Amino acid sequence: MYNDYYQLKENPFNATADPDFFFSSKTHSEAVANLIYGIEQRKGILVVTGEIGTGKTTLCRKIFKLSTKRIKFALILNPKCSELQLLQMIVHDLGIETKSKNKYSLVQALNEFLIAESSQGNNIVVVIDEAQHLSVKQLEQVRLLSNLETEKEKLLQIILVGQPELYDKLQLPALRQLRQRVAVHFHVQPLEKEDVRHYIHHRITKAVMDPHESRKVEFTENAIDRIYHYTKGSPRTINILCDRALLAGFVADTYSIDDEIIQNCAKEILYCEHH
Incomplete structure (x- = not known):
């Protein structure tokens, strides 16, 4: 409504996570640096936490734009599902086709895909937004996926993005093994x-x-x-x-x-x- 009056080509304060409007504050710049390091060094599991509205999703979309063609992303936006459905969503978002939809077949297909991509010098990253909603079983599934590796490197990088409750959930005794695999944890400040x-x-x-x-x-x-x-x-x-x-x-x-x-x-x- 006011764009013409102020000579604006678009709304400067749109609520969507638009990476073109990414602002490099100290905390957001450090978050980008930490995530790129974790991805490029194939660290496995990375965690980003922050209060509601601190720009975590915009941050992830900025990472997508900054990364090279050698890095391929899958983005899971609504993880409120079973561990099997989560696995199906990851496989689907990566464009992997499988005849069978059971857990064993999906993991097998994912592993073959990751090995093929790695042999071509590609790096696969799965970003799970709103990860505080993941159940203990789903997070355990994430840990198992992080075990997909060669003798030298992790085949799959997983970024868990969520509100501070995600950090609290990771402190549960049942998730001790997953917590030990978190290579980078960054908390985005206002x-x-x-x-x-x-x-x-x-x-x-x-x-x-x-x-x-x-x-x-x-x-x-x-x-x-x-x-x-x-x-x-x-x-x-x-x-x-x-x-x-x-x-x-x-x-x-x-x-x-x-x-x-x-x-x-x-x-x-x-x-x-x-x-």
Whole structure:
């Protein structure tokens, strides 16, 4: 609605996990470096945790774009299923065709696929998002898949992405063997106060039709302070609040988003969240 008014080619604060809008804060840059290291060094199991809305899914999609053609990905978005169904989803997402759908046949087909890909110098990565929903049996299945290896390297890299409850679940005695196989664990932190200003500027700059346009929307320093106060640095909440603020600015016919606009929008959003 407000894109034409602000001379934007797209919504800068869309809630989707768009890697083109990835912001390299300190915590997100470190997460990328850790994941790329774990993948390239074929470390096996990698874990990424973070609170809701800290940008974990966007982070994974950024990894997909940064990686070379030698690295092939499978992305599992909804792991609320049985361990057999999880295995079927992984095999299907990797494009492996099997006549039989039982566990033995699927693992056999996956192993043959991984050996063939490895012989061509390819690296296979399975990313499981919302992994805090995985059951103990499913996580044990993940551990067994991580055992697929040659004498020299892991054939399959598995990235478990989830909320902090995932870390808590991995501490269970029944998952001791899996926990010992986690080579990289990175916890994504919310944005720091100074990052919020750069984050907002980064997203608007990405979305404007002409970066040199003098009528570009601006958030005042007091507005930035308010945004950090209300969002605690959560990228998703920042997006929701800034999107509402741009709409309010459009209605008020202003290119300057001040703290009053932010405060009013925050009240609306908080009201919606509590009712």
